[in-house]
Amino acid sequence: MPDSPVAVEHHEPMLQHHFADMEQQRQASSLGMWLFLATEVMFFGGMFCAYLIYRYWYFADFATASKSLDITLGTVNTAVLICSSLTVVLAVRAAQLGKRQSQVVYLALTLVLGLAFLGIKGIEWTSKFKEHHVPGASFHFEGSVPGHPDQPVDQQHAQIFFSLYFAMTGMHALHMVIGVGIFSYLLYCAWKGRYTPEYHTPLENSGLYWHFVDIIWIYLFPLLYLIDRKK
Amino acid sequence: MSEHIVPLKTNVAVWLTLLVLTGVTAGVAFIDLGPFNTVVALVIATCKALLVVLVFMHVKYASEKLIKVVVISALFFLLLLLGLSLADYTTRLL
Numbered sequence: 092m093p094d095s096p097v098a099v100e101h102h103e104p105m106l107q108h109h110f111a112d113m114e115q116q117r118q119a120s121s122l123g124m125w126l127f128l129a130t131e132v133m134f135f136g137g138m139f140c141a142y143l144i145y146r147y148w149y150f151a152d153f154a155t156a157s158k159s160l161d162i163t164l165g166t167v168n169t170a171v172l173i174c175s176s177l178t179v180v181l182a183v184r185a186a187q188l189g190k191r192q193s194q195v196v197y198l199a200l201t202l203v204l205g206l207a208f209l210g211i212k213g214i215e216w217t218s219k220f221k222e223h224h225v226p227g228a229s230f231h232f233e234g235s236v237p238g239h240p241d242q243p244v245d246q247q248h249a250q251i252f253f254s255l256y257f258a259m260t261g262m263h264a265l266h267m268v269i270g271v272g273i274f275s276y277l278l279y280c281a282w283k284g285r286y287t288p289e290y291h292t293p294l295e296n297s298g299l300y301w302h303f304v305d306i307i308w309i310y311l312f313p314l315l316y317l318i319d320r321k322k
Numbered sequence: 323m324s325e326h327i328v329p330l331k332t333n334v335a336v337w338l339t340l341l342v343l344t345g346v347t348a349g350v351a352f353i354d355l356g357p358f359n360t361v362v363a364l365v366i367a368t369c370k371a372l373l374v375v376l377v378f379m380h381v382k383y384a385s386e387k388l389i390k391v392v393v394i395s396a397l398f399f400l401l402l403l404l405g406l407s408l409a410d411y412t413t414r415l416l
Contacts, residue, residue, distance in 0.1 A: 121386070121389060122388055122392065125389050125392040125393065129392055132400050133396075133399060133400065137403070140404055140407050140408075144407060144411050147411060147412060148411075162351070165348075166345075169348075170344055173340045173341055176340075176374060176378055177333065177378075180328070184333070187327045302374050305374060309370045309374070310371070312344075313351075313364065313366070314363075314364075317359075317363050318351070318360040318364075320359070321353070321354040
């Protein structure tokens with residue numbers, strides 16, 4: 092569409108007056124969303140950096156502590172998140188194609204998968220509480236340094252591993268909780284038929300957020316659960 | 323609308339690839355590769371992240387160059403943070 096704000100304005104109810112056309116409006120909000128995600132990369136980047144440095148310092152203790160995590164639940168949760176990313180993509184696609192009903196179905200599926208992820212995470216955290224692996228006064232970790240069965244793991248170092256584990260998975264889960272809130276609202280709006288092929292920016296940008304949270308997990312999973320399995 | 327609609331087939335193919343890669347990375351964790359366990363796990367994670375960013379997040383199809391600039395600069399500053407921090411901590415003699 093050429094620059095003809097006045098002519099377009101009357102035909103596009105969702106167009107804000109300070110944009111020339113719908114395409115410019117969409118691009119502007121998309122850019123804003125990506126800038127926000129860039130700040131999120133740095134937010135999680137700080138925690139990843141702390142994890143890498145402490146892992147380098149207390150390598151043996153971190154390896155033993157990492158092995159106490161449940162690899163099955165971790166793998167299942169990764170699959171659940173990947174499936175939820177697909178349902179988000181399909182919901183956005185349904186909006187692009189103007190299919191209201193499949194939008195609603197895919198958004199509902201996304202919510203179910205998001206809640207399933209949080210439920211599985213809850214099971215993992217509960218068992219960590221029961222095993223006294225939560226940092227604090229009652230922290231206790233049984234285990235020996237890899238290759239030295241008679242040398243117990245340093246309690247302070249193991250505690251640092253679990254502090255980082257809870258900080259990173261906790262922050263990730265907080266993002267998931269916020270995502271579930273956002274997607275509940277999207278589901279309501281999609282149900283009302285507010286997203287059309289011309290205007291579905293909230294759905295698209297929330298989708299970007301959901302995928303970003305998925306990517307964080309894609310890195311948390313190997314770093315926390317996998318890489319020390321064979322030490 | 324210049325917004326690109328990704329074919330259903332592409333989306334499903336990416337989803338299946340992501341699931342397979344998840345299985346592979348979990349399986350490889352049980353094979354002793356020495357220091358390469360970490361390398362393989364991180365390479366697979368990066369492949370998965372790239373698939374999500376390029377296809378699911380539509381960066382591959384984005385006509386706006388500015389979005390690509392933001393994505394690349396976010397990566398650049400992340401690598402700067404991790405690279406310089408580790409260059410410091412891993413070379414200390416104390």
